[in-house]
Amino acid sequence: MTDALRGLDHALIAVADLEAARADWQRLGFRPTPRGRHQGRSTGNHCLMLPADYLELVGIVDSAGPPSRLSGLLQRRGQGLIGAALAPSDDAAAFAWATEAGLSPQPPVAFGRLLETPEGTLHPRFSLIELPAETVPDFRLFFCRHLTADLLRRPAWLGHPNTARRIAELAIVTADPERLARPLGRLFGGAQWRDGILWVSAGDARLGFGTAEALAGPMGSGANGLLALEVADLDMAERQLEATGIAYRRGAGNALCVGPAFATGVALEFRG
Numbered sequence: 001m002t003d004a005l006r007g008l009d010h011a012l013i014a015v016a017d018l019e020a021a022r023a024d025w026q027r028l029g030f031r032p033t034p035r036g037r038h039q040g041r042s043t044g045n046h047c048l049m050l051p052a053d054y055l056e057l058v059g060i061v062d063s064a065g066p067p068s069r070l071s072g073l074l075q076r077r078g079q080g081l082i083g084a085a086l087a088p089s090d091d092a093a094a095f096a097w098a099t100e101a102g103l104s105p106q107p108p109v110a111f112g113r114l115l116e117t118p119e120g121t122l123h124p125r126f127s128l129i130e131l132p133a134e135t136v137p138d139f140r141l142f143f144c145r146h147l148t149a150d151l152l153r154r155p156a157w158l159g160h161p162n163t164a165r166r167i168a169e170l171a172i173v174t175a176d177p178e179r180l181a182r183p184l185g186r187l188f189g190g191a192q193w194r195d196g197i198l199w200v201s202a203g204d205a206r207l208g209f210g211t212a213e214a215l216a217g218p219m220g221s222g223a224n225g226l227l228a229l230e231v232a233d234l235d236m237a238e239r240q241l242e243a244t245g246i247a248y249r250r251g252a253g254n255a256l257c258v259g260p261a262f263a264t265g266v267a268l269e270f271r272g
Contacts, residue, residue: 007203081225
């Protein structure tokens with residue numbers, strides 16, 4: 001990984017019904033943040049905050065709002081893992097490095113959302129550098145620099161009954177990973193193919209990009225993306241799944257594997 005990147009900031013999970021998704025992930029053992037609404041957009045979210053990264057459940061909350069790329073991705077792909085946000089060291093370095101890698105990034109833009117907490121509305125703010133749809137047509141990849149990180153990393157939102165503490169691995173379905181191999185290899189300082197999947201490292205996390213066929217093995221049928229989370233206590237994670245009636249199986253390394261029917265289209269793993 002280059003000096004322009006600090007690692008993975010968050011995983012982006014598209015959902016058809018935001019409040020139903022919040023309830024689903026709460027059953028999986030997370031404490032979602034209150035709902036946020038993206039300013040100037042038709043989308044909203046609930047976040048599942050972890051100490052250094054997080055998961056973002058994002059859906060359409062205003063059907064009469066501005067056109068959204070998310071709507072098209074949901075129509076074409078359905079629910080699931082549709083993107084990743086990278087944590088830049090700074091905007092200028094990230095923009096320059098992504099440009100040199102041949103990814104045609106868009107210039108940094110200011111962005112914010114309204115977070116509806118019991119004590120009032122908060123206004124988290126960010127700086128975003130997007131890769132255009134021409135570069136990544138069937139998923140999103142962008143840089144996200146937090147300008148108000150203290151508003152999101154509250155102790156009450158960081159402790160989850162399943163003891164999740166970081167994203168270990170994620171894999172995104174894309175129709176043509178081969179054309180991304182060279183630019184992503186340059187962006188991340190190296191890339192490797194394994195079983196038809198292109199893997200790169202972003203800090204402590206691994207990101208994979210592969211066709212639905214290549215990812216069918218590790219994901220299983222019916223999944224739209226793979227997400228593996230490291231937990232502090234695998235026994236507690238298992239008890240949470242059993243208490244809420246979530247079906248799971250044991251995977252490699254004793255991981256708890258949850259099917260996409262329980263995780264809004266994502267093949268989910270809890271790893272010790």
